[in-house]
Amino acid sequence: MSSRNPGRKSDPLASVRIAAALKAAGQTQPGKPASKGGRKGPGVFARLAELYADMENAYAETAHAAGLTCANCDDNCCRTHFKHHTHVEWAYLWKGMLALPEARRADYLRRAREVVDxxxxxQAAGVVPRVMCPVNDDGLCGLYAHRLMICRMHGTRNVLLRPDGQRQVFRGCHRFCGLTDGQPDEAVPTLDRTHFYRRLAELEMEHGGAKGAGASRVSLTLAEMLVYGPPKPQRR
Ligand code: SF4
Structure with a gap:
C-alpha cells in the first residue's frame, strides 16, 4: 500500500504547470523578458515582498524585546507541519523556485516528494509529522527571499483580531514562553498580526486567489505546494 497522499501526488498536471511557469518566466525561451508579477502583472509580488519585510521588522523588534533568538534551538520550526497559506504566497514561493538552477530545483522537488511521503x-501512524522542510540546506533556507509568511513570523507571542471580532492569542514558541513565563500579560512583548493579515488578504484578492474568506485558504504544507507545482489560476 502506498503511503503517498494521492490527492496531491498524482496530479498529472503538476509538471505541465511547472513547464508553463518556466516558459512564462522566460527560462525556456532565451531572449524573452521574465515575468515580474505572475498572472496579475507587476505589483502584487513587489508589494508582497514589502509586506514580508515589514513582518520581519515587526518580528525582529518583538523578538529583541523578549530576548529571543533562534540560535542553537533544539526545536527547529522548519520541521513544523504548517498548513494554511495563501495562493499569492504559494505563487511567490514558486517564483523563487523558477529562478533556481534546474538541478537545484529538481533536487528540492525530489526532497519535497520524500517529505510528503x-x-x-x-499521520497514518497517528503521529504529528516533524520532518525537515525540503528546501532547508543544512540549516540554511534555500528559498529565503521567497519563503512563506509563517517562516517569518513564527516564534514570538502574537495576537490577531479576527473579522468576527474575536481576539486570538498565540503564546509563542517554547523558547519564547520560557523567556516570558511569569511576566504579567501586558508586559509580554506581543506582535499584532492583524494589519499584516489584512494586507495579505488584499494581495490575495488582487492576485485572484480569493472569492471569499474561505476560498483564500491553501491547506497545504510547503512540501505539498512544491509537489503540486505552481498554483492553478484562480477563477473569480
Ligand atoms: S522555507 Fe525556509 S524558513 Fe521556511 S520552513 Fe523551509 S527552510 Fe525553513
Missing amino acids: QCAAA
Whole structure:
C-alpha cells in the first residue's frame, strides 16, 4: 500500500504547470523578458515582498524585546507541519523556485516528494509529522527571499483580531514562553498580526486567489505546494 497522499501526488498536471511557469518566466525561451508579477502583472509580488519585510521588522523588534533568538534551538520550526497559506504566497514561493538552477530545483522537488511521503506515513501512524522542510540546506533556507509568511513570523507571542471580532492569542514558541513565563500579560512583548493579515488578504484578492474568506485558504504544507507545482489560476 502506498503511503503517498494521492490527492496531491498524482496530479498529472503538476509538471505541465511547472513547464508553463518556466516558459512564462522566460527560462525556456532565451531572449524573452521574465515575468515580474505572475498572472496579475507587476505589483502584487513587489508589494508582497514589502509586506514580508515589514513582518520581519515587526518580528525582529518583538523578538529583541523578549530576548529571543533562534540560535542553537533544539526545536527547529522548519520541521513544523504548517498548513494554511495563501495562493499569492504559494505563487511567490514558486517564483523563487523558477529562478533556481534546474538541478537545484529538481533536487528540492525530489526532497519535497520524500517529505510528503514521510508526513503521510507519520499521520497514518497517528503521529504529528516533524520532518525537515525540503528546501532547508543544512540549516540554511534555500528559498529565503521567497519563503512563506509563517517562516517569518513564527516564534514570538502574537495576537490577531479576527473579522468576527474575536481576539486570538498565540503564546509563542517554547523558547519564547520560557523567556516570558511569569511576566504579567501586558508586559509580554506581543506582535499584532492583524494589519499584516489584512494586507495579505488584499494581495490575495488582487492576485485572484480569493472569492471569499474561505476560498483564500491553501491547506497545504510547503512540501505539498512544491509537489503540486505552481498554483492553478484562480477563477473569480
Ligand atoms: S522555507 Fe525556509 S524558513 Fe521556511 S520552513 Fe523551509 S527552510 Fe525553513
